[in-house]
Amino acid sequence: MSGSLFQPFAIEQYMSENEHAVKYHFAESGVHPLTYSELFELASIDTDSLFATLVDYPQVNGIQSLREKIATMYEGTTAENILVTIGASEANTLVAAAMLNPGDNMVRFRPTYEQLSGNASNLGFEVRSVDMIESNDWALDTDALKQAVDYRSGIIHVVNPNNPTGRILSQSDRDAVIAAAANCGAWIVADEVYAGTERDSDEPTASFWGDYDRVIAINSMSKAYGLPGLRLGWLVAPVPVIEDCWRRHEYATIAATMFSMKLADAALEERAREKLRARAQLLIRRGFETFTAALDEHPGVFSVVPPQASAMSFVKFDLPVKSDEFARRLLKEEDVLVIPGSRFGVEDHFRFSSALLEDHLKAGLSRFNSLVERILAGQ
Numbered sequence: 001m002s003g004s005l006f007q008p009f010a011i012e013q014y015m016s017e018n019e020h021a022v023k024y025h026f027a028e029s030g031v032h033p034l035t036y037s038e039l040f041e042l043a044s045i046d047t048d049s050l051f052a053t054l055v056d057y058p059q060v061n062g063i064q065s066l067r068e069k070i071a072t073m074y075e076g077t078t079a080e081n082i083l084v085t086i087g088a089s090e091a092n093t094l095v096a097a098a099m100l101n102p103g104d105n106m107v108r109f110r111p112t113y114e115q116l117s118g119n120a121s122n123l124g125f126e127v128r129s130v131d132m133i134e135s136n137d138w139a140l141d142t143d144a145l146k147q148a149v150d151y152r153s154g155i156i157h158v159v160n161p162n163n164p165t166g167r168i169l170s171q172s173d174r175d176a177v178i179a180a181a182a183n184c185g186a187w188i189v190a191d192e193v194y195a196g197t198e199r200d201s202d203e204p205t206a207s208f209w210g211d212y213d214r215v216i217a218i219n220s221m222s223k224a225y226g227l228p229g230l231r232l233g234w235l236v237a238p239v240p241v242i243e244d245c246w247r248r249h250e251y252a253t254i255a256a257t258m259f260s261m262k263l264a265d266a267a268l269e270e271r272a273r274e275k276l277r278a279r280a281q282l283l284i285r286r287g288f289e290t291f292t293a294a295l296d297e298h299p300g301v302f303s304v305v306p307p308q309a310s311a312m313s314f315v316k317f318d319l320p321v322k323s324d325e326f327a328r329r330l331l332k333e334e335d336v337l338v339i340p341g342s343r344f345g346v347e348d349h350f351r352f353s354s355a356l357l358e359d360h361l362k363a364g365l366s367r368f369n370s371l372v373e374r375i376l377a378g379q
């Protein structure tokens with residue numbers, strides 16, 4: 001679609017237009033990824049048998065062993081409840097197309113990753129926003145949630161843990177979401193790609209799956225497992241919903257690749273999965289310490305509600321520049337990429353990803369601080 005009604009995906013556009021030539025890429029949302037050889041070793045992948053695979057179309061809804069393995073992660077499911085997609089991205093796109101009917105609206109939280117809501121809006125559906133409150137550690141405005149939801153609300157979209165804030169819904173916010181959905185029979189679509197990236201707890205964030213009968217849970221290999229290049233995700237849903245999404249998947253992509261499905265299958269073996277998550281958590285915890293130590297070099301300028309999960313921090317700044325200008329100068333003058341808060345509809349903020357290799361992170365942060373010093377000196 002082109003023309004004035006089309007709404008581009010603001011943060012992904014910002015990244016895809018700027019990320020390839022940049023030296024210090026702090027705009028991603030995942031941890032530093034593995035190399036293929038690291039993955040093969042960590043997951044004990046037998047390359048002879050992998051390389052003997054035909055470069056053919058795989059089973060369209062996902063190979064059986066992978067769907068069975070994913071099903072073990074969601075209580076009460078079987079492989080029939082799983083559809084394998086090209087990343088969580090495709091899952092979000094399919095759900096927007098499959099689960100809303102003419103006249104429906106959808107409710108999402110703000111700030112958020114706008115993949116599902118952007119798709120819904122581009123399909124002509126009304127999108128209602130409910131704020132998360134920064135001064136309350138990004139808790140939900142539950143009164144606004146009650147007001148936003150009505151009998152035409154087809155979906156309540158939850159990104160939990162949240163992008164960009166790293167907030168994990170408290171039990172009372174979670175209960176409020178379920179109560180609001182149950183009131184009008186809406187689906188809760190829970191994008192859970194950051195589950196397993198907890199920074200201040202060893203307890204993985206619980207899925208919404210099983211908490212309410214109309215839940216679609218979405219996840220992928222991209223964040224907690226550090227394997228975004230596999231482009232491998234999934235959705236978990238009651239069988240009729242899986243079938244509706246599968247029909248759209250045949251139009252959109254037919255299938256994920258066999259290669260990625262086999263690698264994901266190996267990476268989700270329990271031992272490999274635990275090693276990948278431990279690796280991600282180490283990078284996340286260490287990176288956040290390094291990042292906040294660098295911000296502390298300018299007392300009073302930056303403040304951040306510490307993310308409970310994810311590799312990202314959504315940082316508030318007090319500088320005489322707007323977020324677009326700050327990000328533009330970082331890129332042009334220091335070869336550093338961050339996402340301006342404007343791309344999430346929140347001024348005076350930027351999103352920074354710090355679960356990276358330590359030397360690279362430190363070198364980029366020193367560039368970041370050079371620009372901050374110049375701005376503070378009025379340059």
Ligand SMILES: Cc1ncc(COP(=O)(O)O)c(C=O)c1O
Binds near residue numbers: 089115193219231
């Ligand atoms: C909340 C959220 N959902 C989905 C995606 C897309 O993930 P994938 O790489 O699995 O397509 C991202 C990527 O940043 C994300 O932050």
